[in-house]
Amino acid sequence: xxxxxxxxxxxxxxxxxxxxxxxxxxxxxxxxxxxxxxxxxxxxxxxxxxxxxxxxxxxxxxxxxxxxxxxxxxxxxxxxxxxxxxxxxxxxxxxxxxxxxxxxxxxxxxxxxxxxxxxxxxxxxxxxxxxxxxxxxxxxxxxxxxxxxxxxxxxxxxxxxxxxxxxxxxxxxxxxxxxxxxxxxxxxxxxxxxxxxxxxxxxxxxxxxxxxxxxxxxxxxxxxxxxxxxxxxxxxxxxxxxxxxxxxxxxxxxxxxxxxxxxxxxxxxxxxxxxxxxxxxxxxxxxxxxxxxxxxxxxxxxxxxxxxxxxxxxxxxxxxxxxxxxxxxxxxxxxxxxxxxxxxxxxxxxxxxxxxxxxxxxxxxxxxxxxxxxxxxxxxxxxxxxxxxxxxxxxxxxxxxxxxxxxxxxxxxxxxxxxxxxxxxxxxxxxxxxxxxxxxxxxxxxxxxxxxxxxxxxxxxxxxxxxxxxxxxxxxxxxxxxxxxxxxxxxxxxxxxxxxxxxxxxxxxxxxxxxxxxxxxxxxxxxxxxxxxxxxxxxxxxxxxxxxxxxxxxxxxxxxxxxxxxxxxxxxxxxxxxxxxxxxxxxxxxxxxxxxxxxxxxxxxxxxxxxxxxxxxxxxxxxxxxxxxxxxxxxxxxxxxxxxxxxxxxxxxxxxxxxxxxxxxxxxxxxxxxxxxxxxxxxxxxxxxxxxxxxxxxxxxxxxxxxxxxxxxxxxxxxxxxxxxxxxxxxxxxxxxxxxxxxxxxxxxxxxxxxxxxxxxxxxxxxxxxxxxxxxxxxxxxxxxxx
Amino acid sequence: xxxxxxxxxxxxxxxxxxxxxxxxxxxxxxxxxxxxxxxxxxxxxxxxxxxxxxxxxxxxxxxxxxxxxxxxxxxxxxxxxxxxxxxxxxxxxxxxxxxxxxxxxxxxxxxxxxxxxxxxxxxxxxxxxxxxxxxxxxxxxxxxxxxxxxxxxxxxxxxxxxxxxxxxxxxxxxxxxxxxxxxxxxxxxxxxxxx
Numbered sequence: 012x013x014x015x016x017x018x019x020x021x022x023x024x025x026x027x028x029x030x031x032x033x034x035x036x037x038x039x040x041x042x043x044x045x046x047x048x049x050x051x052x053x054x055x056x057x058x059x060x061x062x063x064x065x066x067x068x069x070x071x072x073x074x075x076x077x078x079x080x081x082x083x084x085x086x087x088x089x090x091x092x093x094x095x096x097x098x099x100x101x102x103x104x105x106x107x108x109x110x111x112x113x114x115x116x117x118x119x120x121x122x123x124x125x126x127x128x129x130x131x132x133x134x135x136x137x138x139x140x141x142x143x144x145x146x147x148x149x150x151x152x153x154x155x156x157x158x159x160x161x162x163x164x165x166x167x168x169x170x171x172x173x174x175x176x177x178x179x180x181x182x183x184x185x186x187x188x189x190x191x192x193x194x195x196x197x198x199x200x201x202x203x204x205x206x207x208x209x210x211x212x213x214x215x216x217x218x219x220x221x222x223x224x225x226x227x228x229x230x231x232x233x234x235x236x237x238x239x240x241x242x243x244x245x246x247x248x249x250x251x252x253x254x255x256x257x258x259x260x261x262x263x264x265x266x267x268x269x270x271x272x273x274x275x276x277x278x279x280x281x282x283x284x285x286x287x288x289x290x291x292x293x294x295x296x297x298x299x300x301x302x303x304x305x306x307x308x309x310x311x312x313x314x315x316x317x318x319x320x321x322x323x324x325x326x327x328x329x330x331x332x333x334x335x336x337x338x339x340x341x342x343x344x345x346x347x348x349x350x351x352x353x354x355x356x357x358x359x360x361x362x363x364x365x366x367x368x369x370x371x372x373x374x375x376x377x378x379x380x381x382x383x384x385x386x387x388x389x390x391x392x393x394x395x396x397x398x399x400x401x402x403x404x405x406x407x408x409x410x411x412x413x414x415x416x417x418x419x420x421x422x423x424x425x426x427x428x429x430x431x432x433x434x435x436x437x438x439x440x441x442x443x444x445x446x447x448x449x450x451x452x453x454x455x456x457x458x459x460x461x462x463x464x465x466x467x468x469x470x471x472x473x474x475x476x477x478x479x480x481x482x483x484x485x486x487x488x489x490x491x492x493x494x495x496x497x498x499x500x501x502x503x504x505x506x507x508x509x510x511x512x513x514x515x516x517x518x519x520x521x522x523x524x525x526x527x528x529x530x531x532x533x534x535x536x537x538x539x540x541x542x543x544x545x546x547x548x549x550x551x552x553x554x555x556x557x558x559x560x561x562x563x564x565x566x567x568x569x570x571x572x573x574x575x576x577x578x579x580x581x582x583x584x585x586x587x588x589x590x591x592x593x594x595x596x597x598x599x600x601x602x603x604x605x606x607x608x609x610x611x612x613x614x615x616x617x618x619x620x621x622x623x624x625x626x627x628x629x630x631x632x633x634x635x636x637x638x639x640x641x642x643x644x645x646x647x648x649x650x651x652x653x654x655x656x657x658x659x660x661x662x663x664x665x666x667x668x669x670x671x672x673x674x675x676x677x678x679x680x681x682x683x684x685x686x687x688x689x690x691x692x693x694x695x696x697x698x699x700x701x702x703x704x705x706x707x708x709x710x711x712x713x714x715x716x717x718x719x720x721x722x723x724x725x726x727x728x729x730x731x732x733x734x735x736x737x738x739x740x741x742x743x744x745x746x747x748x749x750x751x752x753x754x755x756x757x758x759x760x761x762x763x764x765x766x767x768x769x770x771x772x773x774x775x776x777x778x779x780x781x782x783x784x785x786x787x788x789x790x791x792x793x794x795x796x797x798x
Numbered sequence: 799x800x801x802x803x804x805x806x807x808x809x810x811x812x813x814x815x816x817x818x819x820x821x822x823x824x825x826x827x828x829x830x831x832x833x834x835x836x837x838x839x840x841x842x843x844x845x846x847x848x849x850x851x852x853x854x855x856x857x858x859x860x861x862x863x864x865x866x867x868x869x870x871x872x873x874x875x876x877x878x879x880x881x882x883x884x885x886x887x888x889x890x891x892x893x894x895x896x897x898x899x900x901x902x903x904x905x906x907x908x909x910x911x912x913x914x915x916x917x918x919x920x921x922x923x924x925x926x927x928x929x930x931x932x933x934x935x936x937x938x939x940x941x942x943x944x945x946x947x948x949x950x951x952x953x954x955x956x957x958x959x960x961x962x963x964x965x966x967x968x969x970x971x972x973x974x975x976x977x978x979x980x981x982x983x984x985x986x987x988x989x990x991x992x993x
Contacts, residue, residue, distance in 0.1 A: 114973075115962075115967055116973050116975060116976075117973040117975065120903070121899055121981060122973060122981045123975040123979070124975070179971075186971075188896045188971065189897065189900070241806070242804045244801060244802055249804075277968075348907035348908075383907075386900070386904075387903055387904040387908075388904070644827040644828070645825070645914065646825055646836060646911060646914065647833070649910055649911035650835055650911040652911070653910055684975070684977035684979075685979070687979070687983065689902075689913060689914060693910060693914055696910035734979075737977040737978050737979075738977045
């Protein structure tokens with residue numbers, strides 16, 4: 012019987028811990044995987060002991076092996092699998108799991124391991140595992156959603172072996188990087204793994220508290236491999252605080268609840284597993300039920316399309332947004348990320364991300380923006396592009412199960428998009444348009460939804476992973492449009508489909524569009540709409556959302572409406588009177604909002620250049636002087652710089668074309684290997700507040716990328732930052748490359764480990780002791796005199 | 799195996815108090831300086847701190863030029879001097895958690911000033927957490943001041959082995975990058991001799 016069949020037909024038992032067992036047997040601390048070659052007999056005897064205990068899945072001793080840690084990884088893997096196979100002998104009812112543990116590194120953007128590098132590390136192991144005869148891949152003890160996904164993709168793309176994933180949750184029921192069990196269930200089922208669950212961290216008693224979420228939401232067999240509690244030292248020996256009897260008693264409860272596969276982790280020994288087998292072998296196996304719910308997830312949580320309608324923030328889309336277009340063209344991630352943060356704060360449940368502009372590489376940009384957005388917000392993302400290639404790039408690196416926008420009823424679209432959903436997981440917006448266009452009737456649109464669902468089923472994609480958008484057209488050109496869409500929503504709802512709408516399309520061509528949008532949104536919600544793409548800042552849309560959700564009986568006790576109404580301030584009848592601090596005073600006090608307002612006021616009576624010269628520059632000069640005299644401190648300097656940047660933002664919009672961007676540019680980067688960018692960011696905000704255009708390359712930047720930016724932006728002044736001594740060689744390499752390839756380039760360096768001598772040693776042109784120092788160096792380079 | 803005891807736990811944020819000198823140094827302000835922005839950043843930061851620790855007490859093997867704390871010999875004059883006459887030592891790690899890193903990343907995009915202030919405060923909180931753990935585990939012992947790898951001639955290269963030895967990788971999910979930076983960034987590993 013193959014493993015996939017066995018999962019549904021008999022109770023399977025993983026083995027228990029090896030690390031603690033080896034430490035006890037050998038008396039030394041050594042990474043377990045090193046024992047395959049050093050002490051093969053010990054490994055073999057441990058495997059045999061677990062078989063004798065009644066286990067029928069042997070975990071090969073490969074947990075910590077990867078080619079970065081061990082150049083001889085292939086030999087180590089072959090030895091580990093050979094030992095497991097030798098222990099199994101001729102028994103056909105025993106399966107060998109290749110054990111894929113974490114890399115020990117944090118994936119980008121929070122760490123320095125690129126997603127594809129992680130996939131490649133895991134892939135090398137999986138290929139060896141498959142070649143050496145493993146029966147399944149066990150991905151275990153992962154504490155990070157992104158790393159788990161990298162491992163699953165590596166397993167899927169390099170073998171046909173069944174995949175079992177167990178993550179290490181903490182007592183609070185989350186991975187250390189924030190994901191709850193539902194987020195992991197949603198992502199892993201989307202990726203198509205064979206069984207999921209928990210291992211390590213704590214004993215079976217704690218798993219009993221967490222397992223209900225798995226049993227309620229997962230359609231897969233559940234695995235629990237707990238520790239034997241916490242370690243302690245008794246009479247000079249490490250022991251675990253839960254004994255085999257207590258352990259087995261709780262494992263029995265897990266089996267009775269419906270857990271299919273049982274095993275152990277740290278501190279468990281053959282005695283624990285023998286007792287567990289004895290306690291549970293006669294408990295009938297519960298075959299998991301198919302669960303029908305629609306969901307997407309982020310790296311922390313899942314969003315269910317259930318009772319409460321879901322709001323998808325539409326603001327990251329360049330259509331009709333000149334500032335966003337500019338940000339995308341110049342690679343200004345900061346502006347885009349702020350749009351994401353603001354929408355999250357405004358109550359969006361999901362963020363739409365569309366970066367389609369003809370002048371940029373949409374695939375590369377989408378991948379970069381989606382990754383960056385996930386570092387600043389925990390909301391799931393709707394990946395929005397008409398290009399399947401662009402969708403594929405973003406879906407691959409996305410941490411979680413994305414919402415994908417979109418597929419439609421055209422054969423070409425379905426054949427391009429459905430394989431991506433199958434490969435990477437995702438819930439997809441299905442547009443009711445096909446080769447014949449958009450049907451006029453609700454019945455016609457419903458028929459396209461049925462066609463899409465039928466085609467999806469051919470790819471193994473369930474109806475629950477489709478959200479149908481019946482496409483609202485402008486009511487100004489088609490008076491029936493609103494009615495048809497509302498009827499479509501009712502039909503689709505009755506047919507068991509989830510529905511979505513781009514609500515604002517309805518008002519295209521009309522004045523006061525929010526009036527129409529909000530009325531239509533209310534009607535659509537009352538007709539059963541499940542989610543909408545909308546502007547989360549629009550007060551009328553918020554009003555409609557909370558009122559209609561309450562009216563449609565989807566807001567229990569009207570609690571959400573009452574909370575919203577309590578906080579919703581009535582709109583001011585007139586413009587707030589002016590009379591706050593002057594622009595100059597606002598900058599000096601570090602008040603960004605006041606500075607923005609002050610700039611608007613000042614522009615009523617002065618030209619943009621006058622405002623800069625008479626207000627912003629003197630304010631910065633005063634603040635800078637106080638900072639250098641040490642009568643004002645870095646936090647205040649930064650607040651003033653931020654306020655000045657806010658004011659500049661307002662003034663810049665009024666500058667004549669051509670004068671709006673400074674020709675004085677500075678390229679900034681934190682060097683390769685360094686992921687701390689706070690020093691660089693401080694320099695950036697100060698340079699910007701002094702009117703420089705900063706090309707911020709971010710952190711962990713390769714030397715070649717800095718050179719590329721120098722050439723692309725025709726900018727010859729570069730600032731490099733490093734926090735750790737270990738990353739200074741990368742700084743030196745970058746300086747050398749710039750000097751060799753673009754000799755006119757001047758490089759200033761700074762950071763916690765640098766000093767003037769160190770800077771000279773690596774041949775930097777200048778050392779900036781702090782952010783003000785960097786401004787002085789930039790002034791010197793460009794011949795700027797201030798004050 | 800030379801492990802004599804294991805310990806781990808969580809530190810409620812209510813138990814964390816900043817040392818004024820440490821806080822001022824991190825913020826680059828004079829001692830006692832406060833303003834509304836710093837107070838606001840502090841209040842928000844405290845909501846995302848998830849401080850935890852894990853570690854062991856070990857018997858030390860002394861060598862002329864180094865010590866072995868259970869994860870291989872560390873050659874270091876500083877450590878030899880610091881642990882002289884100590885038969886045992888605590889080896890432990892403290893972290894403020896990944897949530898703080900995420901929060902800082904968010905501030906990095908939204909407000910450089912808040913980012914700087916919060917980052918400085920978080921560094922001070924990591925030290926405060928480490929001090930708290932040091933006091934707690936040293937109760938009943940006569941302990942030396944704690945030291946960390948990377949200080950003086952103590953090799954930072956031993957950090958991965960230290961983290962694996964105390965299982966900080968599994969228990970706290972502290973990972974280590976190519977340049978030996980820890981993630982979460984606001985994490986500290988420490989060695990504290992017991993006389």
